Amino acid sequence: MIKAIVTDIEGTTSSISFVHEVLFPYAKKHMAGFIRHAEALNDRAQHDVSNQLDEVAHLSGIQRDDTEALIQQLLDWIDEDKKATPLKALQGMIWQQGYRQGDFVGHVYKDAADYLKQWHDQGIDLYVYSSGSVNAQKLIFGHTEFGDLTPLFKGYFDTQVGGKREVESYQHIIREIGLKGEEILFLSDIEQELDAATIATMQTCWLIRKHDSRMSISEAAKKYLVARDFSEIVI
Ligand SMILES: CSCCC(=O)C(=O)COP(=O)(O)O
Numbered sequence: 001m002i003k004a005i006v007t008d009i010e011g012t013t014s015s016i017s018f019v020h021e022v023l024f025p026y027a028k029k030h031m032a033g034f035i036r037h038a039e040a041l042n043d044r045a046q047h048d049v050s051n052q053l054d055e056v057a058h059l060s061g062i063q064r065d066d067t068e069a070l071i072q073q074l075l076d077w078i079d080e081d082k083k084a085t086p087l088k089a090l091q092g093m094i095w096q097q098g099y100r101q102g103d104f105v106g107h108v109y110k111d112a113a114d115y116l117k118q119w120h121d122q123g124i125d126l127y128v129y130s131s132g133s134v135n136a137q138k139l140i141f142g143h144t145e146f147g148d149l150t151p152l153f154k155g156y157f158d159t160q161v162g163g164k165r166e167v168e169s170y171q172h173i174i175r176e177i178g179l180k181g182e183e184i185l186f187l188s189d190i191e192q193e194l195d196a197a198t199i200a201t202m203q204t205c206w207l208i209r210k211h212d213s214r215m216s217i218s219e220a221a222k223k224y225l226v227a228r229d230f231s232e233i234v235i
């Protein structure tokens with residue numbers, strides 16, 4: 001029996017095009033200005049940005065005092081869709097401005113919003129696991145056309161627990177949730193994420209959305225339970 005559901009965001013609850021054509025370009029446009037002007041932020045925000053730049057320097061081997069090279073590295077990582085934790089943290093800080101200013105609304109499919117509400121009302125614990133930072137996850141679900149969906153979620157996981165294709169990440173999430181793996185359903189559009197969750201003993205469902213699918217439904221169904229939207233997910 002499923003007692004908890006952990007969902008991916010991009011390609012699962014939300015469209016790939018929103019992430020790649022709205023969020024990523026917005027972060028790219030504002031990254032340099034955001035970092036150069038970090039000094040003008042309040043102390044805590046400045047400290048947060050500085051910590052992330054420390055980590056960019058550590059991961060890239062670029063000198064910590066070469067701000068322009070660090071910015072270029074971040075822009076290159078956006079182009080590569082690199083799931084680097086400091087990039088994801090900085091993107092979240094930049095998107096926060098965008099959501100607050102009303103530059104965009106977080107995209108969530110209607111079926112996802114409807115079923116998340118239904119499952120929540122049934123007493124199923126809901127969690128998010130995305131490469132986007134926990135801050136970014138709360139922002140996308142907090143600013144949807146269906147209102148603030150964050151009260152539906154019991155918890156959020158990002159790459160602080162590890163990469164989404166690593167078995168250990170799902171083992172960590174299972175421990176944190178405090179249920180057996182087979183009592184938790186993981187939803188994703190990415191085969192390698194489903195593979196890792198399955199090895200960690202979670203149940204899985206592969207989302208093959210019409211305009212977002214990277215795989216045919218018949219091919220995917222040979223390996224995992226599949227759903228074209230949340231209404232087809234069997235609990
Ligand atoms: C939290 S919205 C932005 C998502 C993001 O930055 C990303 O890289 C997509 O990752 P996901 O694990 O949701 O596919």
Ligand SMILES: [Mg+2]
Pocket residue numbers: 008009010011012188189190
């Ligand atoms: Mg995804």
